[in-house]
Each structure stands twice: as C-alpha cells, then as structure tokens.
Amino acid sequence: MASFNEFREMVQQLDAAYRHWTGARLPAPDSLSEDQRLVWLHSHAPYALLAHGTEADPLFYYANEQALASFKYPREQFVGMPSRFSASPLDREMRQALLEQVTAKGIAHGYSGYRVDRMGQAFMIHQGSVWTLLDEQGARCGQAALFWPDPERVGQLD
Template sequence: MLPPSPENSFQSTHADLLITSFQRLLGRPLAANPEALYRADAVVLSHDGAADPVLTYGNLTAQRLWGMGWDQLTKLPSRLTAEPAHRAQRDAMFAEMRSKGFIENYSGVRISATGQRFEIQNAIIWPLIDEDGIKRGEAATFTDWQML
C-alpha cells in the first residue's frame, strides 16, 4: 500500500514512470508494479528537474535508510542527501549520467536525517523520461550500502 496521502494518484503515476523509464533504458525490470516498488528491498529515490531538485519519491527502504517519513523525505532538496564535502562528487555523477544516458556501479557517501553517514554502492542512476520524451527528473536505485 502506498503511503496515506491526498497525492496517492501522483505517487502511483510517478512510480509507473520510475518503472517504465528504468525498463526502457536498462532493458530489465525495476519492479512489477507501484506497490512492489514502494515495498522493495532496494532503495528507490527520485528528484524533480528543478535547478535545485527536490526529492519526489522515496520507497520504504529509502525512508528507513534516511530516517525520514514520506512527507519529510519528499520535501528534501536532493543535494541534502549528501554532506557538503561529498556534493561535488554527487554533482559529477549526475553530469556523467546525463552524458551517458544512465550509469551503473556508482558509489558515494550519503547522510541520514540523524547524521548517520553511509556509503551507497553499485547504484544505478537514470533519467525519468516519459512516453512523450519529456524529462521529468532523475532517479537512483541500489541494494548495497554500508554504515560508516
């Protein structure tokens, strides 16, 4: 079940975009449906296409890892998922993804709401492009992380 919210329609539509854009770009499934995506063991996050992107999606695993509920996580500027010292590396990763179409095997240090640092490993980063070819944001998924 998706989180309780008046925006469940957006959440379901956005989850479909995550699933279909991943399949289209990488040629393999991310999840069977929005419910499976929300409850997946893998972390799945996305942000919008603003100049200072804000997170638009974080499944339950992402919420637990960052120590935030849906409402808090989806108001967070994406850059704040990393400490200032690690933001240049994060920016370089997004630049590489934009030039290549998507990237796999990304690793980087992130920080939770409680200040717990962790390293994500083997992350896949891809653009969220809808059926009309319009870019709606960017997303990441990973199953490997290590608390620091």
C-alpha cells in the same frame, strides 16, 4: 499513512524509464502480478528507489519505503527536500559529477559512495544506478536512483 494508489504512477514512471535505458524492468520477484510488483517496488523492495525533479536545485518527489528507512526521514519531510542534502557537503561534488554523467548518457550503474541520513550520520550505498526520467512525450523530467543499503543483500530480492 498514504495509500499506494498515490504512488502508482510514480513507480510506473521510474520503472518505464529504467526499462528505456536498460531494456529491463526494475528488479522484482518474477512471481508477482503487475499490481503486486508495483506495490512490492514501493513497499517491500530491499533496495532504495527515489526520484527528484528538474528544478535548479532538484527536489525529491518520490521515495520508496527502503529509501525512507535508509535516510531516516518521514515521507512528509523527505519529499520536497533538495536532493543535494542526501549527501554530505564533502560528498556533493562526487554526487554532482555522477548526476552530470547521467544527464549526458541517460544512465550510470555501479555507483557506491556515502550519503547522509536525517541525523547527519553517513551511510554507504552500494551498486547504485541513476537514470534520467522521461515524460510521456520522451522529454527529460528528472532523475531516479536505485541503491542497495546492505552490501550482503545486493541483488537479493527476498
């Protein structure tokens, strides 16, 4: 299993871009130190957190533990997979429209819809946010998403 240090910069980038667009950090318990918070976002968050790059057919390059559990992929298969495969062919048009909205506005909130896991089984995502990732110079370098897999736990951080 990879150590958290391999993911620290990615989690920091997702958090910084989220803060750029919302003025707030990614949701996490207030009681955590900065290092604990980053580990929590990666390993213990009850919501999925993932990111893809800017390729013509964008590839996932980050997924937290909840995202991997939701999609039922091992990290080595999920990372590098075209992000369009996270939605069934029937749902890809709606997903693409959402991503185009994010490209135009920087962020979109409140998205719910179906995604598909490794076995081809559809599952619902709730209260999703998708935002544009920025590099250190402020240039767009991908998109990130946060979604809740359980509607009963939306907003609960314990």
